[in-house]
Amino acid sequence: YMPPDLVHKTMSVESALRGTRHQASVMFCNLRNFTAMSEKMDPAEAFAMLNEHFSYVEESILSEHGILDKFIGDTALATFGIPFPDPRDAIHAVASAVKMRAALTTRISAVGGGKPRLRMGIGIASGGVASGCMGGAGRLEFTVLGDTVTIAHRLEEVTKIYGTPILICERTRDAVHAHFHVREVDSILIRGRERPLAVHEVLGSTSTELSHDQMTSLICYELGLSEYRNQNWEGALIHFRKAATLTGDPPSKTFMARCRAVVENGIDVPVPWDGVWRWGETVKGAG
Structure with a gap:
């Protein structure tokens, strides 16, 4: 080919x-x-x-x-x-x-x-x-x-978890961020690796402007991710819920499911908490 x-x-x-x-x-x-x-x-x-x-x-x-x-x-x-x-x-x-x-x-x-x-x-x-x-x-x-x-x-497989069409690694993001709209999705530990990997989603070319709702949703997602990493689960839920309401954002739904698992179902959080999602954890939201 x-x-x-x-x-x-x-x-x-x-x-x-x-x-x-x-x-x-x-x-x-x-x-x-x-x-x-x-x-x-x-x-x-x-x-x-x-x-x-x-x-x-x-x-x-x-x-x-x-x-x-x-x-x-x-x-x-x-x-x-x-x-x-x-x-x-x-x-x-x-x-x-x-x-x-x-x-x-x-x-x-x-x-x-x-x-x-x-x-x-x-x-x-x-x-x-x-x-x-x-x-x-x-x-x-x-x-x-x-x-x-x-x-x-592994990134292709992980798109199922976040409901995202395109995921890239940090090195790719560094090379393309001037040409494409990109946002950080999560930090994950994939099978076969010992160090976490920052995962980013490609939203489209920078030649096309994002809508007001898209921009607002991305800001809400960023705020939610920060609260999630600081273990403020209820605060994170507020931001992720708004992002999902504005644009139906699939990664926000994934994080909402994780936060609810802690707040409502009493799921144990790893100690020490590093904010990293590990392959094999079963709490999913986007499919």
Whole structure:
């Protein structure tokens, strides 16, 4: 899934095939609930839906100079800045994700209410990766390995917790914040890592202004997150509730569920409290 010109360029550089390490951005994109939906659909209809989805996923990736590494069921893995470094790899990756989200929104509007409502979860991480050809004598594929790949995959999975279409790591945020509206969502400890990871949501391009309600909702969310981290659960609930009322903000609903679990259900808070959500904790709100 490389553009032909990039294939020729890669084939001419032996080190790119043998294996090299450099900075890049990695994206995982998953079509939410497709497996469950496909079980109730005719196989031809299910494959047609999946192929339609992946057609605009592929187009969005290639239009931003990315490589579609592989399809894994209803998930796509893409890389930006591979096999040759690109100082704008993070910007291209996020721009591609925004295009995918817009394409899905257009598709939902086109089919109306008679078809299953599709959702997408995208995780993007930037950092060091190893890239090269992997496989046996009969089959080789060009792919990427490393912690950055793992983080991108975990971020895609965590979009389910917060109900957000696009989550990025802090390093990606640092590279794109001048070009996209981004907000901090949470600090989490994902599987396989010992240090917390700051997680951010991409809201859209800075070329489009946020509405007054969106801006107010973001401020309320920020205030709620601060109170949450200070263990002022009732104060946090007030702010998250206002954010959710203004825009239906899914992450606010997730935090409302967590705060209620403490205030109303007496859920024990870890001591010492560090405000970090840990993988496997079951209190969820957005789905």
